[in-house]
Amino acid sequence: MTFWKILWQKKINISINQHKNSEYDYQNDIIIQDFNYKNDKVPIFLSKNKRIDLYELEQLCDTVGWVRRPLKKVKTAIEHSFLTVSLFYKNNNQTKMIAFARATSDNTFNATIWDVVVHPEFQRKGLGKILIKEVITELRYSDINTITLFADPQVINFYKNLGFIPDPDGIKGMFWYPN
Amino acid sequence: MTFWKILWQKKINISINQHKNSEYDYQNDIIIQDFNYKNDKVPIFLSKNKRIDLYELEQLCDTVGWVRRPLKKVKTAIEHSFLTVSLFYKNNNQTKMIAFARATSDNTFNATIWDVVVHPEFQRKGLGKILIKEVITELRYSDINTITLFADPQVINFYKNLGFIPDPDGIKGMFWYPN
Numbered sequence: 001m002t003f004w005k006i007l008w009q010k011k012i013n014i015s016i017n018q019h020k021n022s023e024y025d026y027q028n029d030i031i032i033q034d035f036n037y038k039n040d041k042v043p044i045f046l047s048k049n050k051r052i053d054l055y056e057l058e059q060l061c062d063t064v065g066w067v068r069r070p071l072k073k074v075k076t077a078i079e080h081s082f083l084t085v086s087l088f089y090k091n092n093n094q095t096k097m098i099a100f101a102r103a104t105s106d107n108t109f110n111a112t113i114w115d116v117v118v119h120p121e122f123q124r125k126g127l128g129k130i131l132i133k134e135v136i137t138e139l140r141y142s143d144i145n146t147i148t149l150f151a152d153p154q155v156i157n158f159y160k161n162l163g164f165i166p167d168p169d170g171i172k173g174m175f176w177y178p179n
Numbered sequence: 180m181t182f183w184k185i186l187w188q189k190k191i192n193i194s195i196n197q198h199k200n201s202e203y204d205y206q207n208d209i210i211i212q213d214f215n216y217k218n219d220k221v222p223i224f225l226s227k228n229k230r231i232d233l234y235e236l237e238q239l240c241d242t243v244g245w246v247r248r249p250l251k252k253v254k255t256a257i258e259h260s261f262l263t264v265s266l267f268y269k270n271n272n273q274t275k276m277i278a279f280a281r282a283t284s285d286n287t288f289n290a291t292i293w294d295v296v297v298h299p300e301f302q303r304k305g306l307g308k309i310l311i312k313e314v315i316t317e318l319r320y321s322d323i324n325t326i327t328l329f330a331d332p333q334v335i336n337f338y339k340n341l342g343f344i345p346d347p348d349g350i351k352g353m354f355w356y357p358n
Binding site: 069073076077078079080081082102104105106107108109110112114136140145146147148149150151152153156159160162163164165166167168169170171172173174175176177178 | 248252255256257258259260261281283284285286287288289291293315319324325326327328329330331332335338339341342343344345346347348349350351352353354355356357
């Protein structure tokens with residue numbers, strides 16, 4: 001076999017393996033074995049894999065009324081996020097994304113959490129807490145000490161309960177938008 | 180010349196050119212020709228190059244009383260920032276960094292500005308405004324619409340004058356620190 005053929009074959013093998021991992025790795029991290037859902041018990045999985053079904057993510061965002069975003073931009077945002085955390089449930093061999101969060105970071109000092117979403121049917125059951133705690137754990141594992149976010153009024157208390165402080169020392173979150 | 184030799188020579192040339200650009204490109208962007216400084220007139224340069232003298236940056240941060248940071252972490256933070264903007268002045272062939280800002284981003288939706296610093300001897304002369312306006316211009320050029328930051332109380336009005344809005348729609352900036 002020639003050099004190029006060997007290289008090509010290796011490349012294909014790597015792709016296949018990566019795909020396999022990305023498609024199934026979240027099944028390894030069961031966070032709740034028997035979650036009560038529609039008179040049934042379903043397992044909930046957690047994944048930090050960035051290979052996300054973008055349609056499924058945007059469908060999840062639809063359920064909480066977010067404005068639709070171009071999938072190309074969503075893809076870019078995920079690729080350039082430091083971290084994504086997704087929750088899934090599995091029922092009758094069907095897997096469904098039910099929660100998501102991501103964080104941007106300089107990889108060492110600061111991180112900012114964006115796009116936190118939990119499917120309405122799965123809210124108020126502790127999954128949001130699990131999601132954000134996992135984000136914090138992962139960021140702390142990378143020795144990132146300042147974790148920030150911008151909270152809508154209705155979720156300020158949720159984040160307070162997780163240890164987030166609004167406006168510490170009078171520091172003010174500020175936004176610039178195009179006119 | 181063999182294939183590998185040609186490749187190697189190209190690589191060396193690229194390295195040399197990159198180094199040349201990184202070391203001198205900021206001299207091309209004069210933003211103020213005759214800036215009054217200590218009874219002299221000096222030119223002020225702007226650079227978006229990430230190859231920054233880390234010692235000089237930390238010396239600049241010293242002048243505004245910031246806590247010293249491990250240079251290795253500063254290097255990582257700059258490498259993983261979407262953008263850095265630095266201002267320099269030049270006098271008698273000596274170049275000195277006098278202002279700096281950087282932004283993290285997901286490269287498409289959101290960005291957060293960090294580490295904004297202007298040397299005390301150069302403050303209140305419009306350089307901070309030039310710095311942040313350049314950050315905004317660059318982020319907008321990449322179609323990033325939501326530009327955020329966390330402002331200390333004494334600079335909230337400075338950012339308001341640049342079009343930043345504190346707590347829009349009751350959105351609250353929140354921080355999590357390790358205990």
